[in-house]
Amino acid sequence: MKIELSEKIKRFKPFLFEELYRMEKAERAKGKNIISLAVGDPDIPTDSSIVSCAVKEISNAANHRYPNTKGNENLRRAVVDWHKKRHGLSFDRDKDVSILVGSKEGIAHLPLVVMNPGDYCLIPDPTYPTYRTGVVLSGGHIYDVPLNEANDFLPDLAKIPQKIVNRTRLFFTNYPNNPTGAGVTLEFYKDLVKWARKNGIIIAQDAAYCEIYFDKPTPSILEVQGARDVAVEFYSASKTYCMAGWRAGWVVGNSKVVCALNQLKENIDSGQFNAVQNAVAFALKNHGAIVPGIRERFKARAAAFSEGLRQCGWRFARPRGSCFIWARPPVKISSIDAVCLMLGRISLLAAPGSGFGGCGEGYVRFSLTEPEPVLAEAVKRIGSVNWGK
Incomplete structure (x- = not known):
């Protein structure tokens, strides 16, 4: 055959x-x-303290059963507490947070819950290749948005054709940026949120490198007033805590999008091993020391x-x-x-x-x-x- x-x-x-x-x-x-x-x-x-926590959690037989797809309460609570301390933001751990099997998984699945065939997704160029994955699977179209050195590797929103904007459902951004190493300011996020609200576009900000900053702390797009109407933000334990092989991350922001993404996940995966989730919760609680x-x-x-x-x-x-x-x-x-x-x-x-x-x-x-x-x-x-x- x-x-x-x-x-x-x-x-x-x-x-x-x-x-x-x-x-x-x-x-x-x-x-x-x-x-x-x-x-x-x-x-x-x-960090050895995270590893020690994980060893203890692996030995706990209660963690050997299926986890909750949206993440266990211990980690969701730790995520909420961390964002409150780091960004001054308050989240509902049941509606605004979903735990991911690495942020890559959530990023790839997101277009499937917000795009229909024929819709456009704006993707920065150069870009992390995974942003394209879900767009292809959803039957959407990709419009590449140049990130030029002359513009500090920020997208020039005014240069995106309005006929494309009118058909766009989703825009991926990523700061600190992979591959360019560029940073971002809260002022840029204010302009981006205003533009997204005007045009009815969902912003997916990939914050995988948010804690690997070299100057001022990286802002969250969700610090902007009105951002939760249009934005979600992805976080990863991979670079922040050097836990790349542990496969753990989370998404926060617009509750409708977060809950829809979790609903999709319920039909695809069963969530990350609770021992890993609890180790990440420990890392978040000890962020300042690690x-x-x-x-x-x-x-x-x-x-x-x-x-x-x-x-x-x-x-x-x-x-x-x-x-x-x-x-x-x-x-x-x-x-x-x-x-x-x-x-x-x-x-x-x-x-x-x-x-x-x-x-x-x-x-x-x-x-x-x-x-x-x-x-x-x-x-x-x-x-x-x-x-x-």
């Missing part, structure tokens, strides 16, 4: 980061000493790596947050050629900017999720490249 796959799956390209993992594996199989700065996978171990050290370490890495790249002739805007450096090589060269050249000559793998969208062409993304000595060696290797030959 010949198996015919769906037209929708044919629209999916291999996921960028899985392709990069495969490239790294193939080069290591050749015996090369590869430094991979291609994927944002934190090398800093999860996160500042992680943030300062990424900030120091960004400063050192940026200075090294600058001395090597690379060009870039100073990152305001995240764990990435978004830079252009010393000479005009395509993103993929730059990445392949470094992989072939100096055994260093980075992510091609073009893999994040057309506006990423000419850029390379370096992840700072390797130990400091490895990053220093990476800069040394980059400095040895003769880009003229």
Whole structure:
């Protein structure tokens, strides 16, 4: 029997980061000493206090049963308390919060609950590839919104054609930004919320890197008056607490959207393991003792790596947050050629900017999720490249 796959799956390209993992594996199989700065996978171990909490929770037989899909009360309460302390916001833990099996899962599912076939979703370019997933599955259309360095990698709302705006249901944003490292101000969010309310568009702000900021604390879009009429915000334990493999996150904001997303999840998954949820609740309750050290370490890495790249002739805007450096090589060269050249000559793998969208062409993304000595060696290797030959 010949198996015919769906037209929708044919629209999916291999996921960028899985392709990069495969490239790294193939080069290591050749015996090369590869430094991979291609994927944002934190090398800093999860804090030992979180691990100890998890071990205790795993031993509790009550946690071996099915969890509540929207998240257990302990974690939802911890989420509510954290946002009150961090942003001064109050949420109803039953209506305004849903726990996710990593924020990636919720982001991919969101278009399925707010979009109909033919609707448009605005997606920044360059972008995190997962924003496209649910749009394809929902039968929607994508309109790429350029993020240009000249505009501090912020979308220019006035340049989005009104005929597209009129057909748009959803707009994904992401600050601190992956891949550019750009930051955001509350003033921009005020303008965005005003525009979204005027045009009846839902804003999905991906705040995965909200605690990896290098200047002032990152604001929440939900701090803006009226934002809850149009916005939800996604959070992740992956970068904040270096818990990438634990797969836990949450969404807060507009209760109708949050509850609809949870209703979809009830028909797809059974929620995250309660032991993991309780470990994340512990992390939130001990945020002040755990996160500042992680943030300062990424900030120091960004400063050192940026200075090294600058001395090597690379060009870039100073990152305001995240764990990435978004830079252009010393000479005009395509993103993929730059990445392949470094992989072939100096055994260093980075992510091609073009893999994040057309506006990423000419850029390379370096992840700072390797130990400091490895990053220093990476800069040394980059400095040895003769880009003229």
